Amino acid sequence: MKGYWHLTAISVAISILTIFFDNYWLIAIFSIWLFYLLYDERLGKVPILLSLTFFLFFLLYIPDINEANVKPPPETIQHKGKIESPITITQNKIDFHFQDYRSENKVLVIYFPENQGQPPSLENYPDILYGATCVIQGEMELPDQSTNPGQFDYRNYLLKQAIPYQLILNSLDDIQCEGSAFLHLVYNIRDMLRKQVEANISKETGSWLTAIVLGDDSLLSDDTIELFQRWSLSHILAISGLHIGLVVALVYFALIKLNLFTKEKAQWIMMLFLPVYALIAGGEPSVWRASTMVLIFIILNKVKLKFSVTDTFSIVFLLLIVVDKYIVYHVGFQLSFIVTFGLLLSRQWISNTNISVMQVLQIGFVAQMMILPLQLAYFSTFQPLSILLNWIIVPYFSLFIIPFMFILLLLTALPSFFVLFFDKAFVQIHNIVLTFIEFMDTYANFAWTMGPLPIIVAVFYYILFFIFMNQLQHGKLNQAFRFGCAITILIICVAIRPYFSPVGMVTMLDVGQAEAFVIELPYRQGVIFIEAGATFSFEDMEPSDRAYKQVIKPYLDSRGISHIDAVFLSHKDIDHVGSVPFMLEDLDVEQIIISDLYELDRDTIELWKNHDIQIQQTKRDEIIVVEDHPFYVLAPYKDHNSANENSLVLYTEFGRKDWLFSGEIGKAEEREIITTYQSLPVDVLKVAHHGSNTSTDETFISRISADYALIAVGENNTYGHPTLEVLETLSEEAMTILRTDKDGAVQYQFTNDQQGTFFKYVP
Structure with a gap:
């Protein structure tokens, strides 16, 4: 099998993709490919038979993750x-x-x-x-x-x-x-090193040292980690082949050049040291990949065998999966191997350059292009300028930060005043670099928020990129340029696909005991929020960013949304407006629409004006048009001296169904609406006040005769919402009840000329 281990690795990779995407067409495609290789006499029967054996074995060996199969706990x-x-x-x-x-x-x-x-x-x-x-x-x-x-x-x-x-x-x-x-002793060494760093180095420098040397980024701030994620720099924080190479070089230098051991004994020491360091460095897949490859090369050298880098890489890939079959689901494993695979395919192009800095830039380019589909799958955004930024930041980390961190760890054994000099120098230099990245994030942030790539698009992307690199390596620059343009066009087409889709969406998000509706008009004519609530702490009554960071933002990212045309706010309670400040910091919000009875405080006015928000106040019988879509204002009609009773009530149509968004009005206001608007057809009712018995009057429900009732409510909330009384009132009118605490997010997909369909996120 020498020279053909890459074929078995590809076979296993296809079995992994078959399980990931539950797409057994891949088996047919794989079989046809092997048959072609055999028919065209490109491969013999033995490699093909082994490839099929590996494929079938790992197809049964790798677990299929299915939450529905989880049994109740003991x-x-x-x-x-x-x-x-x-x-x-x-x-x-x-x-x-x-x-x-x-x-x-x-x-x-x-x-x-x-x-x-x-x-x-x-x-x-x-x-x-x-x-x-x-x-x-x-x-x-x-x-x-x-x-x-x-x-x-x-x-x-x-x-x-x-x-x-x-x-x-x-x-x-x-x-x-x-x-x-026994491994407790190894992990104890890691803890001792952490304590040594904490005792001898400043917190700022120590957070970077523990991340880069010990594989623990928990001391880095969330803002820094998110900044590196946005700019596709996360791979710098993960211990990789470069880190292991530096460790091997430092240890080998100490053992050989200082005449401590012979070359033969130094190799044995390295074979013992690398697994220990892999554990000390956190045991991440990228660490094991790099360490295992070095170990295999040392072993092969001792037994006088020669394997290609590709064969060694493939063997390590298979070994790690055999040892831990769940490792295939680890993001670090996926990123590490796909980047290394891309670098192996590009090694001729990289090796043709004699300038070290240029090679680092080439490696950064290939790495960024290889992880792009995974970047979109896990983070939904792609920053085109990240390739340029990586060309600056990767050499800085590779040539300065990573070696310096390892050396600084050794220096902690020296007197503290000596370490202090290097500590302060690092902080000053590193802060300049971080400030530069933050500057780019503020003034050159042109991120494409587009959600994950469809699997077929990802396949085409990699095919185009491999052809692009092949042309580049053979010096065919014109052809490479054409395929580079094809890759760009493919990504652009994915980014603009919502603007060609006739399907619209109304989504009632599950944000706990709060409300947030996201409306996406067909052809992405507009994105509109009705409420943007948040939960809050009873201790300080301040809104939490949990709903925004964990629910609203991830949803918008997955849908490729970064611009909000309008936000309707019924009243100023936190469970309806608490996420607005966080949205203004992250998103491009055009206007906020409130009633003329909405109580605006000075801080809110200043915040909205600082973000250039158009503030539009409205009242009963007005029609608010957002991107050609009308919303009719039914309330409030007078000041009730109550934020809930003064809620903005909206009436509109989506997918040939009439919708009523009722805020948190009470029964008296509900009766007043049906008295004023006696012919008010309603198909979908957003139930007021999370299903409290202060709303949902029986006469009101009977008169509007809606088919669907939507209740935004938190699971096991302390208010007892929705009340049994409200549920019985809705059931008596044979309304289909959809509620976030039971169904999760509720989505209504529609087109302009056809009625839509409701979907529950939690079956």
Whole structure:
């Protein structure tokens, strides 16, 4: 099989894609491809037979993640098992993986400290160690799942690590452990290094050192991590082949050049050292890929065998999957191997350049182009200028930051005043670079928000890119330019596809005990919000950004939306307007429409004006037209001296159904509306006040005779919404009730000339 291991790796990759996309047409395509290679005598029978064997084996071996197959958790409250991961301690929690002996399930155990102001500590619990056998008191539960399109699915995320349940500890006294495993000593070294960094280096420098050397980015600020994600710089924070190469060079230099060991003994030491460092560096797939490749090359050199880099890469790919079949779902695994694969295909083009800096730029270009479909799949956005920024930032990190961080870690053994000089120098230089990235993010942010690429488009993208690189490597610049243009046109077509789609969408998002409706008109003529609520803390009554960051923004990104034509706000309660400030910071919002009785405070006026928001106030019987779509204002008609009763009530049509958005009006206002508008056909009613019994009058419901009732309400909310009384009133009129606490996000797809269809996100 020497020289053909890449064929088996491709076979396994196709089996992985078959499972990922549940598309068995790939099997037919793969079989036809192998048959062609055999028929054209490009391959012999042995490589083809092995490729088919690998394909079928991994098709059965790799798990198919399906949340519907997860059974309810065991009802027992005492669990005996073994800790099977390092103990992770962050600023607000402690967690680890626990293998439960009785249920044979892996469980994520989490402890949140009672005093959120103090970081958690295991100082008084020295027996909680990796490999310890423990008895834990607590109830297993299913992790939260996504209830909105585009939202991060925590349950699915854990299932991709073979973890179906979680267990929240009330106290660390609820866990009793004994013993440990040998690997605990390795992880203990990592903790010691972290403590050494914290004791000898400033917090700012230490956060970068632990991220780049120890693979722990938890000390970096969320803003920094999000900034690097937006500009496709996240790969810099992941320990990769470059990091491992530097480690190997430093250790090898110390062992050989300083005459400590012979070359033969140094190789044996490296074989022992690399797995240990991989564990110390967090054990991420990119670390194991690079470390394992170096190990294989050392072993092959010792046994006098020569394998190509492509064969070695393919063998490492297969080994890692055999060791951990769930690793194929790890984003780091996917990014690491697809980038390395692209670099292997481009090595001739890169090696033709003798200038080191130019090679770094070429590597950055290939890496960015290879991860583009994955970037869109996981983050829904692509920054075209990120390729240019990577050309500047990648050499800076490769040639300066990464080597300097490793050297600085060694320098922590010296007197503190010596380390302090280098620490301050790093902070000053690095802040200039970070300021430059932030400057680009502020003034050159032309991100394309377009959502994931369809699988067929991703396939065409990679085909075009591989042809582009092939032409480039053979010096056919004109042909390469044409295929480069084809790639650009393909991405543009995906970005503008909503503007050619006749399908519109009304989405009632699940934002807890709050409301947010997103309206996407056909042909993307306009994007309109009706309410943009948020949850809040009862302690300070300030809106939380949770609804915006975890629900609203991911949904808009997945739909390729960055511009909002209008936001209707019924009244100023946080559960209806709390996400607006966060939207203004991130999105291009054109206008906000409120009633003439909406109470505007000075801070709100200043905030909206600072973002150049057009403020339009309206009143009863006015027609508000947003991008040629009319909204009729039915209320308020007078000042009730109540924010709820003064709610803006809107009437409009989508997909030949008449919709009534009723804010939080009460029963008196509902009766007044049907008295004033006696012929008011309603097909879809947004139930007022989350289903409270202060609204949804029986006479009102009977008169409008709607077919659907939409209730935006939080799961297990303390208000008891929706009340049994309201549900009975709606049921008596045979209305179909759709509610976010049960159905998740509710979507209505329609066209201008046909009635639409309702869909529940949670089946």
